[in-house]
Amino acid sequence: MLTYKPLNQAQLLLRNRKEMVLRSCCKFGPVLVWFRLGYVVLLWLCVTHLRCARAETKTVVQKDAEFDVTYNDTVTSDNQTIYAFNHTVSRNKTEGVRVTVDVLSEGAESSPILFVVRQKQAVLSFQVPLILRGLYQRKYPYAHVGRTLCQPPTRSLTETQYFFVDVSTLSSLGTHYQLRISRVDSFTLHTDKKFSFTASPSQPQYFKYVFPDGVDTVIVKVNSEMTFPCSVMSIQDIQCPVYDLDNNVAFIGMYQTMTKTAAITVQRKDFPSNSFYVVVVVKTEDEACGGPLRFYPLRPDELIDAGNRSKTLDVVVSPAISSDVYVMGMLFCLGIFLSFYLLTFLVACVENKRSVYRSTHSLMLFLSGIVSTVDNGSTLSSEAITDSIFLFPLSLALFHFLSERSLESVAGRSRQESLSSIEEDDYDTLADIDSDKNIVRTKKYLCVSDLARKDKRVLSKKYQIYFCVLMLTCSGLLQVVNVTGNQDICYYNFLCAHPLGNLSAFNNILSNLGYVMLGLLFLLIVLQRDIIHSRALDRNDLNALECGIPKHFGLFYAMGTALMMEGLLSACYHVCPNYTNFQFDTSFMYMIAGLCVLKLYQKRHPDINASAYTAYACLAAVIFFSVLGVVFGKGNMVFWIVFSVLHILATMLLSTQLYYMGRWRLDSGILRRIVYVIYTDCIRQCSGPMYIDRMVLLVMGNIVNWSLAAYGLLKTPNDFASYLLAIAICNLLLYFAFYIIMKLRSGERIQCMAMVCILFTAVVWGFALFFFFQGLSTWQKTPAESREHNRDCIVLSFFDDHDIWHFLSSIAMFGSFLVLLTMDDDLDNVQRDKIFVF
Template structure:
């Protein structure tokens, strides 16, 4: 198609002439724009004016050495009120360009800052030394002159040293970032930032050595790992995540404090949001030796637990142990899938506010951010398995005695039903599994996983105590598990609705009170209350009545507390109800046992004393409160503490160790508390 080919050059020339006419013609009618190039030096304050007709370019020349990373910081202060037509500053380097307006506007028109300081991303170097240039262009569209000050300086201590504290200040318009290089032999470090000021809210970010560095409130969450902080922030960084063996530590002060828990209106907030902070990078304790657990000798255990079908109580096994094992599998699998999804999301996005860790003692391993908090749950599984073996041995001994027609086994002592004990051992093992799942990413929505089998343990323990004097209760195993499933369902509803709904708390408290009254009648009349309730006009069982009155007063108080206070942590409130009732019933059982002239064996006394000691120590560590998801992530981190055991485990890990021992001891109390009755005629054992 050649007809139009000869006219193309003329047509292009016409377009260029038209553009030149538009640009140059209008330029002739106005003042010619002046561009001034100035040679500049570091650490000198340049004060000048800018209009739409003049533009100033400052040229800084310097030598950059490869072995010495150097940061440059640009400070700009606009002295005139030009909010509607800000000055534009363009910082040009060989490898990158940065630009920002002054006044700097953050979060819409709410916050304006006329004093801006930014640290430049250091250029990469190939040779031992290279000549570098920095050009700062200053221009404006405002016809009236605007006065400003410009200063470019070298950043002292731009590269952080190991275990060396550095104090600095930051604000929304004056973020700070520093470089850290992994020294030889260190594969993991903890970056810790502290401040004596709770507000303004800040963000700690760990970013790879790349340009640009995201160091503003509106982009700091674009890359890397980050978390909000008030007084304390900490992030564990691994060398394997940074191929260059180095990273940037970025600290940004937010323009608002809402995300850190302050509900103050931004319009009434203090305009001076400068914050004094301190940063220190310390090697994370290398505790690989502490992870080298000695393998257990399973020979004895395997021999003790071989061929279970020969001696196993099939009725109890089918209705108790197998049921709770099935529940455990179907409950744990979706829980595991969910928490792994949480952990993956946190790893991919780098957002450190999803999971409430103790960041000062979080040992990442196998893709898990806090492996130590998961490993410390191993005690539940091991001690639960040990309890199963002890129960199994007792079951074998009892079965052999029945086969041999031993008189004590046939006619004396509490009837032996081991099914609930097997269920308790399995529940203790599953508590370790689900507690470990919760600690993969601990937060409000996951806490129900940590408490679900605690409800099971409390319910099964009360059922076991009741079964001792009412052996026919074993036929109602399915009903018992249905009740426990209902408790777990209520806990899920409480997580969803329990925070602010007064209606939910009223309904729950009414159900709590009615259930307490129903169970009181059941315990008082011991399955005969339907016939006795019409004819019993005065109390017959005084001790039982006193216990039930105390128990009901306690339950009414807990119900009233829930309605009045409406605690955010519904799971803990529900768990407190279960534990308080279990403790009351256990106290009542031991009291009635002694009141009826029964004694407690030495083994049971030792178990009781050691259990109380371990529970007391465990609770003291639990109350340290290293984290709390009832506050914002930044406020929760104020309570973080360093590791206290083997430079690997923190206070909450010690709680896991001690509480697992205490729960094992509690189960041993239930197992041995009636050993004194093994030689007492069954007809002479009182029912209470």
């Protein structure tokens, strides 16, 4: 039987409080749930932390270790081994310390061993197996690793330094390894002493070199008999850490990729400590040196067996040339081209003396004729006449005045006689035959007088525009030439690259001086001829007005300026030669070739030659295609198809322009007219071409250009700029050969001076091309492959084969310009209506 016991006051109060708590819990239930959940999570984290702390408690063992002793040991996550080393460092002797590690356990890639070398001023850490990444992030594991420790400098005469090697891993399984610390007795390189060593991707090597007294510049050369594996040679300052792995060797200093050879010129001023490190690293893959592309891994995280990539190399450090060799090189360069100034002065003196002799001889004959016709019949002796000439200079002026008058009368009579000898049936008597150019230029046999009808002042201004527009082009190009890059971007001949200031290959820049000096000399020669011709026009000299090839010097000024600019831009290109700035070296080559063709055509066609704006627009299009070819032409078949089609179309349009002397129209009726000409001339009556000579030239030109277009389309050469230059040179040589043949065929002759220039230029061009094709470097290949062609200097230990090409090509271009200037001097006394057009 249950009985009810009433609650006392205290119990009743406790029950009321419990009811209030329950009501609060019901009201704030969600908050209490989250509070309790957070409390549980916090409690779990604390327990986990305590468990981890208990689990991380491992055994640390420190051992006193010695050099040249191999330590075989096992490491797990529960133990850590520290090897303590000490060695004596001398300020006068530098010894390298090398760490060699081998992992002997299989499957260590999943839990590698971490090695940390703690030194006084540096820390080196690496894992074994060492995972190095290649192209497309492919992974290559290396179980054998060798690293050289950085050697911080010491100020004391001798000092004992300590370093520690910590070995640890997170693997719970034991991993067996071998550790060996050894000294590198040959750590310091000596001048002109070759040292051989072996390197691999996981075992890079570096050595120290100290500049000896009196040596400010050295050349570091690394050679190998093995083309592959691809390697990297780097020059770094004495500092820690040393970047000696494939993935960081390019971080600081200068570096070069190499197959068989590499060479870097090092200057003392770039290294405050008067010493540097020579670092050699073997790359994990060979693509940077032009080697084959390895296969792709099946999985992104798949490790690839790198195989045996050890490479034996030799390193030697040699002193560079002294300042005396620089001075000799400069004097040699200046002496060669100043000799042309001296030779030109001597030739001018000889020609002036011969001119004075001819004038004196003519004056003697002239005065003798006058004396012989005196009424009284008295005569003067030749000695008296000669004395009177030299005693009375005014007689020379009298002679010139009288001779010009007589020449005008004689030339006038000869011209009248030549005109009267022509039958009236031989030409059309229509009034417009002398004014309508459509009738004049369609004559079967044209003379220079037919194409020299425009006002001379208008033509002179027209051809002076060539020079003005060229100067504007020069200033624009010089403002954009600014190329920088590291040693692997610039394609030097590193075995003969002599630096000066910020210029890495000063000799390649100095050798371009010939273009500038000879271009200036050519301008002076043209100026002298221009002045003489202007004076002749001022005194109404009949020879200058109506005889010889019309003399317009604007194109000659443009050619001389282009030769000077070729030297300047070639020097800019050789600051850092590579495929991206090669168009600066070739731009004025295109212009020189184009200007020479225009000048040849202008000689016989002064009235219908292209204007400066049209000519430079075409040259700008050529340069534009050159840039496109460099950027997009390599292996791009679409580009080559478009270029070949445009090349053939341009050849056909130019052929039509030349054949019809510009008297045709490109409009909607062109196709109808072409069909009509083919029907009437080829099908209906099968008549031959009206202008045989022009047709022969144009057929040969089309054969050459179509062949070059087919070659480019089939072969798609990598060096598009040189291919384009070859097209220009082939057309220039073809037209020049045609001009010489037609000149001789027309009964004209080549004077002695012009013949000497032709023979001299041909010989020099032959030697120049020989040195050009030596190929000391080529940016069509990788930098490492290009350096395989590097060779030592051949002249004064300062100039290489390419410098000789600069010397000879500048002389050959100067000689070519002289040929164009003098080849028609034999026509100076021939009336223009007797000079044939071809």
